[in-house]
Amino acid sequence: MLKRANDTSDWNRLADHALAGELLSRNEARAVLAAGDEMILDQLAAAYRVRRHFWGNRVRLHFLLNAQSGLCPEDCHYCSQSTISAAEIAKYPMIAQEKILDAAARAARLKAGTFCMVISGRAPGERVFNKVLDAVHEVKARHDLKICACLGLLSEEQTRRLAEAGVDRVNHNLNTSESHTPNIVSTHTFEDRRQTVRAVQAAGITTCSGGIIGMGESDDDVIDLALELRRMEVTSVPVNFLIPVPGTPFEDRQELDPRRCLRVLCLYRFLLPSQEIRIAGGREVHLRSLQPLGLYAANSIFIGDYLTTGGQEPRKDIEMIRDAGFVLEKADGSEFEGDPLEDFPEHVLQTPLPVLRHPTAPHYAGPR
Numbered sequence: 001m002l003k004r005a006n007d008t009s010d011w012n013r014l015a016d017h018a019l020a021g022e023l024l025s026r027n028e029a030r031a032v033l034a035a036g037d038e039m040i041l042d043q044l045a046a047a048y049r050v051r052r053h054f055w056g057n058r059v060r061l062h063f064l065l066n067a068q069s070g071l072c073p074e075d076c077h078y079c080s081q082s083t084i085s086a087a088e089i090a091k092y093p094m095i096a097q098e099k100i101l102d103a104a105a106r107a108a109r110l111k112a113g114t115f116c117m118v119i120s121g122r123a124p125g126e127r128v129f130n131k132v133l134d135a136v137h138e139v140k141a142r143h144d145l146k147i148c149a150c151l152g153l154l155s156e157e158q159t160r161r162l163a164e165a166g167v168d169r170v171n172h173n174l175n176t177s178e179s180h181t182p183n184i185v186s187t188h189t190f191e192d193r194r195q196t197v198r199a200v201q202a203a204g205i206t207t208c209s210g211g212i213i214g215m216g217e218s219d220d221d222v223i224d225l226a227l228e229l230r231r232m233e234v235t236s237v238p239v240n241f242l243i244p245v246p247g248t249p250f251e252d253r254q255e256l257d258p259r260r261c262l263r264v265l266c267l268y269r270f271l272l273p274s275q276e277i278r279i280a281g282g283r284e285v286h287l288r289s290l291q292p293l294g295l296y297a298a299n300s301i302f303i304g305d306y307l308t309t310g311g312q313e314p315r316k317d318i319e320m321i322r323d324a325g326f327v328l329e330k331a332d333g334s335e336f337e338g339d340p341l342e343d344f345p346e347h348v349l350q351t352p353l354p355v356l357r358h359p360t361a362p363h364y365a366g367p368r
């Protein structure tokens, strides 16, 4: 247990634990989240020791494509694509392969290492699933991109077919702790989600699973989620910060500020020292001017837009990474040499995504 939560050496001791592979105690984890605002730079410095040990100064970029939007029968309270959401978002069935390939080409030009293909819905039907497999084959044939698929609940048979098609990673978030899950969704359980992650692992595909912060959870819920992700040995952990979308049951939730977000990222680095931690949805809205500080704990971000809302301009993201002294990581894990902006055509940096996003839908749809 931390004697005091106002001593720099306390945070360094937690970093030492993490580097030694030791788990923080519950009280130590609570102390990270309960620390005063004046501690934030000391916490980040300690988290950065861990981040640097496993990830150096590299930042991995992920590019998200919402290939099917809305029309979902589930009732995830945070999600504007759910059946109970009145949010005005674009709703469209699986987009044509040509548009998927356009988006993949843009991801490659933006130097994203991973192309994430997301479809809304509880679980993919056979027709949509086959379209996903076809798109995976084509993207793989054309680009040196890792492919992450986020398709909802999956059976072992489906994850095996995804592995055969060349999918590198599947995203399926646990979202929150097991005990808080009934407060955010009633149409599926925490165990349903856990089983999908297990099916992905059984197929030998890398797992991406994280959560959403700011949904009324307690500090212990934040800790429990991280402990579960550690137990499940998830490879990549997206940390989303809820944007309360008007028209969803969580439209009035305003629980986050930039320091809280940074403390959560520091805690996740201490509890998941060697795992990829990605600042995902809500980065721009909740971290605001402190976004670059998040990179001292996390080692990857999304570039471009989110599911149904625009993200920060890619040029700003690249500049943010470069200004803080970080370097872009290639798909193979090596570093880009030289100026990362050098061969970025201006039109690639400034034009909006060539995917379908309804012009009157400024809202973030939330992660899956």
Ligand code: SF4
Residues within 6 Å of the ligand: 072, 073, 074, 075, 076, 079, 080, 081, 082, 083, 119, 120, 121, 122, 152, 367, 368
């Ligand atoms: S998070 Fe996924 S499963 Fe839940 S409502 Fe949204 S699209 Fe449907």
